[in-house]
Amino acid sequence: MIFSTSCVYGLRAMIYLASISREDYVSIKELSEKLDISFHFLTKILQQLTAEDILESMKGPKGGVRLSKSGREIMLKEVVEAIDGSAIFTECVLGLPGCGSEKPCPMHEMWEDTRDEINELFTTTSLQDMSKEGKAKDLRITPDGKFVWG
Amino acid sequence: MIFSTSCVYGLRAMIYLASISREDYVSIKELSEKLDISFHFLTKILQQLTAEDILESMKGPKGGVRLSKSGREIMLKEVVEAIDGSAIFTECVLGLPGCGSEKPCPMHEMWEDTRDEINELFTTTSLQDMSKEGKAKDLRITPDGKFVWG
DNA sequence: TATATTTAAGATAAAATTGTCTTAAAACTT
């Protein structure tokens, strides 16, 4: 997998949130059931996103989480960076610290363009792009496919 | 990191092996010292590559490992697949089993081309390409850069 | 044949990731 399990769960949840009204809070319980992800584990992941101000949260009845900005304004990269960090968008393949144009490794030149393309892709693709795609074509975002779009 | 630590170590070792004579065996001890990787850990990784017939090994004095084919014939993808598996070249971003053109996830279409590009890149780039690049420009393949090409 | 060298293989340990459980704090409801 290119992203960690945590990151994948975070992306699934964020894409789902972008598919529904941004007004009201959605409880993590509901999210975890819809997306078939362990409640406590998902809570931790969403806490990270709340800490990064990509999500807003509220405690108590009627509480839950919601996007802090429009799904059109939240890019996939923000979500990935908040959970997995920016290595995938910046680091070289051989994992050498400080690898770059000035001090490259043998794989740098070969990889650079593709890496930049990945960066561009995740920088320009929004949660809304993904939720619209999924909702319009009724695509699945859970392994079993039982998930239904709001 | 896009690849596991094991995979990165494996790539570094294989690129180095492609830079020297294929005739004689190189001891893992020597490799581990040159590349600054734990001997026992590197041994396990290279054992995987030996099991996949990318490397040949011999025990005893004058023993060690060597490429089973010319570095020109061994593609980066073979090394990555032997250690990390083929997920990065085939799997979808959201980690849904069976995700593909017929049964996609919302991110499938967006990711497909780039993923195929990664696949193409690693399928067509050989160990020799990398070792030539590194040797010609004297690039580093260890974090500290103390490494010297044969 | 005996010895030294080197990979193979498996046990063990440490660290990171993934997942669970409990308690606290905040916000709503009655």
Add this chain to the structure above:
DNA sequence: AAGTTTTAAGACAATTTTATCTTAAATATA
């Protein structure tokens, strides 16, 4: 004000990955 619901936070456990250590097996050399 009391009780319920929900996120926050931290302890704990399981799993995977990374790393180390020990013993066995094979090969060369003397």
